[in-house]
Structures are given as structure tokens and as C-alpha cells.
Amino acid sequence: MRDRIGATRNPVTSVDPEFSLPTADDPISLAGPPPIRVMIVNYNGGTDxxxxxxxxxxxxxxxxEAVIVDNGSIDGSLDGLPADPRVTVLRMGKNLxxxxxxxxxxxxxxxxxLVMLNPDAFPAPxxxxxxxxxxxxxxDCVAFGSTQVMSADPGKADGLGDCFSPYGFAWRGGCRKPLPVPVPAGESxxxxxxxxMIRRDWFEKLGGFDERFFCYGEDVDLCFRLRLAGGRIWQSNRARVAHVGSATSGGAHSSFSLYHGYRNQIWVIAKNMPGPILPVTIFTYLPLLLLxxxxxxxxxxxxxxxxATFDGLTGLAPFWADRAELQKTRVGAFRIARVLSWSPMALIKRRAKLV
Structure with missing residues (x-):
């Protein structure tokens, strides 16, 4: 159901195998539509x-322009939103x-x-x-991350770029650590x-988010696929938001968050980790998981x-099947290795890595 415009849109479909990915050098025309569509997915977001x-x-x-997708909220969070012709609300009727x-x-x-914005993230003007x-x-970059500070304590970072280790674990760099001065910027x-923010043409040709993830880790998966296709990502130290974090899923350490986070990272590894690095992941992931x-x-x-680990492993087959196509056309493994966080201390301390 659409609050402002007629018919409901169809979701992003999978990549046409005969359509080649755009390059970072392809020109973008700013004529006609506005330069940005902001996308907010809401599920019982409350006053946030x-x-x-x-x-x-x-x-x-x-x-x-902005599109708010409401996944069947029952908390009245859509009531009383500021009226603005730039904003469209799509009511899904259930949690997608x-x-x-x-x-x-x-x-x-x-x-x-395309710009993703969580309903519990509050951007600077x-x-x-x-x-x-x-x-x-x-x-030369096709996606951009924001400096995220903790809404309850702006002196601490909520995320300075997402990191991924060859040992199979992802984290938000610097999360819950004092905000460094100056805040770093670089390739994440x-x-x-x-x-x-991501170029729409890249988002579409990559097939958008993998909906099997439901939530958590889908952004790491999208960015991993983007990197396998030769794209680069810049982490801004100027564009800032204050972020509550996991406000609609019970918190970062709720059973819901932990389950989806740990299950999904197994699927991220299976789909995306280049073959030359994969043995490192296989031999280190389970011992570190137990720790x-x-x-x-x-x-x-x-x-x-x-x-979550059991379900991730037993549900591995379709993701492993996807792997063949992704790895067949990927960039060299060294280009992936250079942006991975190899230091075990970076994983333990949740340090940011920018290159």
C-alpha cells in the first residue's frame, strides 16, 4: 500500500547475466530526477x-526524494510524521x-x-x-559510508566503516570507542x-540486497559483492549521523541480533571469500567462534x-551455489586482501581499518 503514489513497486530483481557492471568512470547524469533517493525501512521505530x-x-x-518502507509496524510510528511532498510511505503489511x-x-x-538511512539514525544538517x-x-568510489556516533554519547563512535577479517568476522570499526580526533577518512x-550512499546503477546490477539474509550482514554482503566486481568504498569523516543502533531488534546483543548476525556471516563467507583466502577462514573461524x-x-x-551457526551451515548450499558465478568474474584476490583486517587485535579491539 502506498500513501502518496498509486501502485506498489516491484522489488529489485537479480542481475541479468548478460548485462555488464558499470565502471566507476561511467558518467552520471543529474538532469531530471533529484540526485538522491533516501530509503528508510521502518519496523516499530517508535519516536525515533x-x-x-x-x-x-x-x-x-x-x-x-525519500521512500519510507513500513514493515507492518503496529506501534503508531507512522502517525504524525511531518508532511512533505518529497516523502512517500509504502506500507508492506508484514515484516519483509x-x-x-x-x-x-x-x-x-x-x-x-541511493542512500540508506536507518529510522534510528539522525543525520547532521x-x-x-x-x-x-x-x-x-x-x-573512483561507488559507495560511501558515514561517520556514525552514538546517539546517547556523541563522544563515542558507533561506526567508522565496516570491517571484515579473513577469519570470518565483521564489525563496525571503532564501535563504542572514544571518537578519535581527528576522525579518520579513507577506503573501507x-x-x-x-x-x-551507493550509485544506483551499481546497486541494481548487483541485484540489490540478498533478501535471504532478512537483516544483519546484508550490507557487508552487498559491499563484498561490490568489491569482487571491482568497486571501491570511501568512508567519510565529514558526513555524520547519530545512531541509536538495533533500536527495533532489541539491541545489539539481543538473541535476535546475535542469531541473524552469526548465521548470516557464514553465508557471507561462503558466497564471497576468494579461494586463496578461504583456507585461512576455514581453519580459524570455528576456534575463534568458540572463544x-x-x-x-x-x-x-x-x-x-x-x-545460528548450525542453521548457517545447514543452509549453506544455495549460497555456495551462488559462489561459482561471483568468483568466476571477480577481481584478483590481492585487491580483496588489502582491505581485509588481518590483525587479530583489530578483531578483538574492534578497530577501524581504512586504507
Missing amino acids: LARCVEALLAQTMPDF GFAAGNNQAAAGAATPW DWLELLLDEAALHG FAACAAAM RCLLLKRPGMIWVVLK
């Missing part, structure tokens, strides 16, 4: 959603998940850029303006989809992680 939309409407770069919700929001877009400025400065492995289980503060969560 209204705060998010208010911050969006206060942007110094007003030339954008973050991945499918964003694909619905992206479908039919004509804007050169110049956020969109600075993201576009980063795109102009770093034309991945951009966190809580506040991420992380022992360090969990709530013993009951160990069973959640073990269940």
Missing part, C-alpha cells in the same frame, strides 16, 4: 522515526526484513544515488550535501547501511550463537 524524518527534512541539500524492505524502496528509482561532495572528490572494506562464545556475558546466548 519522526526524529529521523525531521532531521532529513532539515538537510541543507533539499533536492532529494531490512534487505527486502530496502529493495522495495529502491525499485523504480531514477536518481543517480549537511549530511547529504557532504556525501555528494565526497562523491565529487572521490570519483564496507559501508554500514545505517547511513550509506567468542566463552566470552559472552550471558551463558544463554551461547546456545543462540550455536543455533
Whole structure:
């Protein structure tokens, strides 16, 4: 159901195998539609959603359109949202998940850029303006991450670029650590989809988010596929958002978050990790997983992680099947290896890595 426009859009479909990926050098025309479509996927976002939309409407770069996909919220979070002709609300009637919700929001877009924004993320007034400025400065990059600070404690980072280790674990760089001065900028492995900008043509040709993930890890998977196809990602130290984090899923350490995070990272590895690096992952992942289980503060969560691991492994077959096509056309393994976080201490300390 659409609040402002007629028919419901179809989701992003899979990649046409005969359609080659665009290159970073392909020109983008800014004539016609606005440069940006902002996509917000809401599920019982409470008052955070209204705060998010208010911050969006206060942007110094007003030339954008926004699509809010509501995944069957029952908390009244859509009530009383600021009225604005740039904003369309799509009511799905059920919880499609973050991945499918964003694909619905992206479908039919004509804007050169797509921007994901979580309903619990509150952008600074110049956020969109600075993201576009980063795109102009770093034309060889096709996706951009934002500096995320903790909403409850802006002196601490919520994420300074998503990291991935050859040992199979992903994390938001610098999460919950004091915000460094100056905040670093550079090329990151991945951009966190809580506040991420990507070229629409790349998003579409990559097939959008993998909806089998439902939520958690789908942004790492998308960025991994982007890198396998030769794309680069820039982490901005200027475009900023304040982020609550996992506000609609019970918190970062809820059983829901842990389950989907640990299950999905197995699927990310199976699909994407280049063959020359994969043996390192295979021989280190399970020992490190067991170690992380022992360090969990709530013993009951160990069973959640073990269940997630079991389901990830037993559900591996279709992702392994996808691997053949991805690896057949990927860039050299060294280009992936250079942006992975090889230091075990980086994994333990959740350090950011920018190159």
C-alpha cells in the first residue's frame, strides 16, 4: 500500500547475466530526477522515526526524494510524521526484513544515488550535501559510508566503516570507542547501511540486497559483492549521523541480533571469500567462534550463537551455489586482501581499518 503514489513497486530483481557492471568512470547524469533517493525501512521505530524524518527534512541539500518502507509496524510510528511532498510511505503489511524492505524502496528509482538511512539514525544538517561532495572528490568510489556516533554519547563512535577479517568476522570499526580526533577518512572494506550512499546503477546490477539474509550482514554482503566486481568504498569523516543502533531488534546483543548476525556471516563467507583466502577462514573461524562464545556475558546466548551457526551451515548450499558465478568474474584476490583486517587485535579491539 502506498500513501502518496498509486501502485506498489516491484522489488529489485537479480542481475541479468548478460548485462555488464558499470565502471566507476561511467558518467552520471543529474538532469531530471533529484540526485538522491533516501530509503528508510521502518519496523516499530517508535519516536525515533519522526526524529529521523525531521532531521532529513532539515538537510541543507533539499533536492532529494525519500521512500519510507513500513514493515507492518503496529506501534503508531507512522502517525504524525511531518508532511512533505518529497516523502512517500509504502506500507508492506508484514515484516519483509531490512534487505527486502530496502529493495522495495529502491525499485523504480531514477536518481543517480541511493542512500540508506536507518529510522534510528539522525543525520547532521549537511549530511547529504557532504556525501555528494565526497562523491565529487572521490570519483573512483561507488559507495560511501558515514561517520556514525552514538546517539546517547556523541563522544563515542558507533561506526567508522565496516570491517571484515579473513577469519570470518565483521564489525563496525571503532564501535563504542572514544571518537578519535581527528576522525579518520579513507577506503573501507564496507559501508554500514545505517547511513550509506551507493550509485544506483551499481546497486541494481548487483541485484540489490540478498533478501535471504532478512537483516544483519546484508550490507557487508552487498559491499563484498561490490568489491569482487571491482568497486571501491570511501568512508567519510565529514558526513555524520547519530545512531541509536538495533533500536527495533532489541539491541545489539539481543538473541535476535546475535542469531541473524552469526548465521548470516557464514553465508557471507561462503558466497564471497576468494579461494586463496578461504583456507585461512576455514581453519580459524570455528576456534575463534568458540572463544567468542566463552566470552559472552550471558551463558544463554551461547546456545543462540550455536543455533545460528548450525542453521548457517545447514543452509549453506544455495549460497555456495551462488559462489561459482561471483568468483568466476571477480577481481584478483590481492585487491580483496588489502582491505581485509588481518590483525587479530583489530578483531578483538574492534578497530577501524581504512586504507
